[in-house]
Every structure is written in structure tokens, then in C-alpha cells.
Amino acid sequence: MAENRRPSDSIAYIAPREQGQVDAWSAEAQQRGGQRLTEVAEVVPPREVATALSLADGTPVAVRRRVILLDDLPIELADSYYPIEIARGTALLERKKIKGGAPTLLAALGYQARHTSEDLELREANELERAALGLRKGSNVLTLLRTTATEDGSPFEVQFMVMKAPRRLHYEIEVV
Numbered sequence: 001m002a003e004n005r006r007p008s009d010s011i012a013y014i015a016p017r018e019q020g021q022v023d024a025w026s027a028e029a030q031q032r033g034g035q036r037l038t039e040v041a042e043v044v045p046p047r048e049v050a051t052a053l054s055l056a057d058g059t060p061v062a063v064r065r066r067v068i069l070l071d072d073l074p075i076e077l078a079d080s081y082y083p084i085e086i087a088r089g090t091a092l093l094e095r096k097k098i099k100g101g102a103p104t105l106l107a108a109l110g111y112q113a114r115h116t117s118e119d120l121e122l123r124e125a126n127e128l129e130r131a132a133l134g135l136r137k138g139s140n141v142l143t144l145l146r147t148t149a150t151e152d153g154s155p156f157e158v159q160f161m162v163m164k165a166p167r168r169l170h171y172e173i174e175v176v
Helices: 010-014 024-032 047-052 102-108 127-133
Strands: 033-043 061-070 073-083 115-124 140-149 155-164
Touching: 047 140, 047 155, 073 127, 102 155, 127 155
Parallel strands: none
Antiparallel strands: 033 061, 061 073, 073 155, 115 140, 140 155
8 A cells, every 4th residue: 555655754844844835735746746725614522633733612613625646646634723713814704725834823913832742543434434445335534633732731733533434654853
């Protein structure tokens, strides 16, 4: 399954970029794929996202939904959630790419990633995931819930990714 291998360096996705650099998603996509922004909205998040952001159930958040492509085929659904008080009035709620990516914008707003936790789960794909990823009934997906927080532990971004399985993820985490 070497053609389905896609190494992941989580640090690259939470670190701000240098002036003029494209975001990490775009940099990776330029190599073999792409991404399509499908929705930017204020929504009530799933319970696990609200919990990860330390929000009461029913509290709205901003979401940016993307489909990640590899060789022009969808391989991942990636949703990024932000507390509404951080996102309102910023590019996080605009339906366009964010120059330098969300981590760069968030850092400029004073939200520097200092702690990230990730939860992985292998499960059967639901109907919407099967349709979006072109999977057969009974196919599995790998989900990743990534929570990013400031130095004091305040969460400011939750990413929920649904990836085609089987997949092998490779992590490199440098402690600074």
C-alpha cells in the first residue's frame, strides 16, 4: 500500500509560517494533491469538539471544512473548529484560503500553539464519509481529533480528520 502512504508531521500543521510561505496543507498538496475548501460557517459542533474546546453543548463555533486530494482523488475530510470569539471578524470565517494558513493567523492574534493532543480511532465509515471519500459499504476510516492549546492550556483549535484506511501515519514530534 505504498501508494497510500502519506507521512504526517503534526508540528508543521500547528506552527505559524514565515512571511510569504504557503500554509502546510498547501505545501504538501503541491507535491501530489490538493485541497478543496467546501464550507466556512458558524455551526454547533459535535459534542467531542465542544468538549475539546471546553465549551458548553450548543455553543456555536467557526468551522472550515476541506477535502484533501491525492492524485486528484479524495483521501481525507478535514474540519477545523475555532471558538467563535476568536474567529469572528477574521479570515477564519471567510470562504477563501488564509494567507500563510490558520496557524499563522492564529499566532498573529496571540494564539501560539504550545500543546497538542491527538486521538486516533479506526472505525467503519458512515454514509456521508463513504460518499465523500468514494468508499464501499463496510469500509473503515481512520479518524484523528487534534486539539491545540496555548501555554496555559486554553484550547483554541480542534481539527477532526477522517482518512481513508488502511493508512499508515508516521509522526515526528520535536520537543522544544
